[in-house]
Amino acid sequence: MKELANFPYVHVLVLGLAKSGTAAARLLLQNGRKVRVNDKNANDDDAIVDELKSMGAEVVTGSHPLSVLDGVEIIIKNPGIPYDTPLLKEACRRDIPVITEIELAGSLSDTGMIGITGSNGKTTTTTLTTEMLKASDRKVKVAGNIGYVATEVAQSLVKNEKMVLELSSFQLMGVQTFKPNIAVLLNIFRAHLDYHKTFENYKKAKCNIFANQTADDYLVYNADDPTVAESVTTANSVKIPFSLNKQVKNGAWADDMSIYFKNEKIIDKAEIVLTGDHNLENILAAICAAKLSGATNQGICHVLRTFTAVRHRLQFVSNVHGRLFYNDSKATNILAAQKALASFNQPVILLAGGLDRGNEFDDLKPYLEQVKGIVLIGETKEKLKRVALEAGVPFIKMADKMDDAVQQAYDLSEAGDVVLLSPACASWDQYQTFEERGDMFIQAVHTLL
Known part of the structure; x- marks a missing residue:
């Protein structure tokens, strides 16, 4: 086992388990640190909770009580937990440093x-x-x-x-x-x-x-x-x-x-x-x-x-009756979708939409010139519909589920067209990860076959 170098802290709070938090807690315990773990979504009878307790950790589940900060020298938090949560605001007030697992x-x-x-x-x-x-x-x-x-x-x-x-x-x-x-x-x-x-x-x-x-x-x-x-x-x-x-x-x-x-x-x-x-x-x-x-x-x-592509990043999926299907589910922002659209010279049927983070999508307009049809899903459907209308996209459809979106995209397309999933949004309104969203797209494309 490798030992932690240049890590002078003894009493550590690991905030959020998941993969990185669990790995950090194990590493700290193996290196003789006093570890408290806090995860509001975990349960006391979870296997990982039992494991960490058996290794000597104190584990608090179900909520984020401010008492978990008592005696703590440093916090290692799950990257996804925002800094404006009450617990982290209080940690800042107490001058407790907050780091992520990559520091370890x-x-x-x-x-x-x-x-x-x-x-x-x-x-x-x-x-x-x-x-x-x-x-x-x-x-x-x-x-x-x-x-x-x-x-x-x-x-x-x-x-x-x-x-x-x-x-x-x-x-x-x-x-x-x-x-x-x-x-x-x-x-x-x-x-x-x-x-x-x-x-x-x-x-x-x-x-x-x-x-x-x-x-x-x-x-x-x-x-x-x-x-x-x-x-x-x-x-x-x-x-x-x-x-x-x-x-x-x-x-x-x-x-x-x-x-x-x-x-x-x-x-x-x-x-x-x-x-x-x-x-x-x-x-x-x-x-x-x-x-x-x-x-x-x-x-x-x-x-x-x-090397052709990373999975979920402009990944070629299949040729279905002359239509070329591409999975770009990792395009979780506007710039990524812009670059995906700019990669094709032929007509595109675009599948887009997802988590609403409060932004608009006007920056997509110049990239919709070759989009002859768009199928919209998720929380941002109406915002993207406005942009598509203003850009003059000929066909605009709405879908609730991925299989329906893929079928509608296929119906709008002709041989020689590209059918592109490039959402320009995160996936968390409907899916746990962009990988899950991409896998659902791939599954729906194969169902067409």
Whole structure:
């Protein structure tokens, strides 16, 4: 078992179990810390509650009483719990620091981490980077927001093995000393403001990925994104830019025909099977991170010639009587949906809608020109209907369930059309996760067959 380094706290409150909270509680208990766990959705007779109690934890379920803060030196919270809950407000008043589980992962790993964040493209870039290192015979594991708990993966690392972390703003908002050796900042635009409240708070959370870096670290950043380019000027690390629009001296770039790292040609664009300009940005970022970690051109090119898509991110599902069905359920915001729509030149039937976070969707209008039909689901149906009407979308339909939405989309389509699930919204109004929503879409498409 690896021991926690640079973690001076003894009395710890783990707020929220789920996968990351459970892993954090186990790790702390194994390292001799005094752990109190609080989860309002858990029950006293849950198996995990019994396990943690048997390991020595105090577990409080059913509510968030302020008494759980008594004697606590630090809180490790589930990333999804907002900071404006009464319990965390009181913790702030008492000057109790609040961190997330990735801070513990940083205390475990001594092999150098690659951390990847951005408003969009995190999963694709994380997967590409990992696969490029694997194809170059480098030891590597993936973790974080991509579905694998960072502390569990960090404990399993062997000598010279890298960990590639996908990091959300929710995770990064709660860091103190955490820093990856290689940080990747893909893009920043207005998102998750229901959680962060202001764009400045959101931007600060994203920039925490490089806040603790030193001159011995690297920061890979999108030189084409004005917000990113401005934000990284304060970084102390070595800056490695990437750009689709210009040649950059010390990073990755592209011209009309090829992709380069510094002055070295890596691959011709025609050989890359992953579609979309936004994915070219992800590819450039991944090349930077992979090359800095020892990947070979042969390994990088093998991945780019074979990698098609991450599940639920512009994932090709099936050809049904000439209609091409794509699952982009991971498009949980407007920018992701814009980039998905921009990836196609043929007519599109769009399935969109989901959780209402209070925003409007007018920024989608310019991307609806080739959308000949739209099927709307979820809480945002009426908001998206207004935008579709103003954009002149010929056919607008409403659906309550995914199978009905897919059937209506098929009925609107013709051979040669793309049927695209790209919701521009989170899934939590109808589904527990975007993966569940995407799986329901895939199941409905296969039912058409």
